[in-house]
Amino acid sequence: DSGVTQTPKHLITATGQRVTLRCSPRSGDLSVYWYQQSLDQGLQFLIQYYNGEERAKGNILERFSAQQFPDLHSELNLSSLELGDSALYFCASSGDSGNYYEQYFGPGTRLTVT
Amino acid sequence: AQSVTQLGSHVSVSEGALVLLRCNYSSSVPPYLFWYVQYPNQGLQLLLKYTTGATLVKGINGFEAEFKKSETSFHLTKPSAHMSDAAEYFCAVTSPGGFKTIFGAGTRLFVKA
Numbered sequence: 652d653s654g655v656t657q658t659p660k661h662l663i664t665a666t667g668q669r670v671t672l673r674c675s676p677r678s679g680d681l682s683v684y685w686y687q688q689s690l691d692q693g694l695q696f697l698i699q700y701y702n703g704e705e706r707a708k709g710n711i712l713e714r715f716s717a718q719q720f721p722d723l724h725s726e727l728n729l730s731s732l733e734l735g736d737s738a739l740y741f742c743a744s745s746g747d748s749g750n751y752y753e754q755y756f757g758p759g760t761r762l763t764v765t
Numbered sequence: 766a767q768s769v770t771q772l773g774s775h776v777s778v779s780e781g782a783l784v785l786l787r788c789n790y791s792s793s794v795p796p797y798l799f800w801y802v803q804y805p806n807q808g809l810q811l812l813l814k815y816t817t818g819a820t821l822v823k824g825i826n827g828f829e830a831e832f833k834k835s836e837t838s839f840h841l842t843k844p845s846a847h848m849s850d851a852a853e854y855f856c857a858v859t860s861p862g863g864f865k866t867i868f869g870a871g872t873r874l875f876v877k878a
Contacts, residue, residue, distance in 0.1 A: 653808065684866070694809075694855065694868045707865045741808055752797060752859045752866060756808030 654678065655757035657742050663763045669730040672760045676723055676744030682706070683725040684745070684754060685717055689738040700725055729762070737764045767792045767858050771869035779877045784828075784843040786872045788856030791837065798839040799857040799866070800830055809855060815839065826850070851876045 654677035664670055676683050685697040687710075696709035700719035711717075714732075719725040729736060739761050743754035772787040790796055797816050801809040813824025820832040826849075830841045839856060856869040 653810065655808075693870045696865060696868070699865065709865065743809075753799060753811050753814055754809075754866065756801075756810065758808050 653755040653757065655742060655744050655755050657757035657760050659760060660758065661761050663765060664732060665765055666732055666734060668732050669728065670732065670762065672727040672740055674725045674742030674757060677755050680744035680746045681723065682745045683719055684743040685727050686741040686743065687738045688741060732764045734764050737762055767796065767860060767867050769856050769858050769867050769869035771856050771872050773872055774870065775873050775875065777875040777877060778846045780848055781845050784846045784850065784874065786841040786854050786874065788839045788841065788869060789837055790839060790858045792858055792860060794860050797859045798832060800824065800828070800841050801855045801857060803853045803855065846876045848876050848878065850874060
């Protein structure tokens with residue numbers, strides 16, 4: 652158990668809809684990362700937050716947005732969903748520089764868009 | 766810019782044989798390097814990491830990796846494969862003070878009985 656929790660585990664929704672994925676980092680970790688994993692694209696970095704502030708952006712679509720709240724949990728919002736958004740979405744967390752940015756991954760949310 | 770290349774999307778070995786998974790990186794500054802493993806239907810977990818110091822690093826489950834700056838490589842090895850090692854393995858690179866970790870495309874390891 653990595654200590655990172657993600658809800659829900661599975662999500663099935665229709666095209667055009669909007670969903671919110673939630674992540675709680677390990678206790679004390681300030682950084683949260685979001686990744687998308689699909690068969691054709693592999694593991695893609697989406698976005699990173701550090702202590703409530705956006706720190707780095709990867710291949711995140713404009714239809715997607717994220718935030719990190721004062722209690723350090725994070726939410727990834729996906730809107731106007733398309734079939735191609737079906738994927739596993741992982742959240743990871745890491746602490747300060749003392750652990751050299753190693754990341755601890757949650758179990759993922761499997762999103763199916765029909 | 767940093768990048769990671771994992772040679773071979775699939776590697777198949779027999780149980781008891783040597784495991785060698787290749788990773789080459791590109792980085793303009795001394796990198797921090799990681800290997801992660803992903804078992805089916807699970808998230809990634811850290812196998813081992815190189816930051817500074819000894820270039821041969823040991824990780825969990827008998828895996829080790831050697832940082833070779835001259836070859837810009839960080840290959841993962843295990844002397845004797847076990848059936849439970851069947852999984853997908855990801856090499857990753859982060860620059861000190863950097864904000865992004867770049868993951869390789871992954872190598873799926875198959876272990877034959």
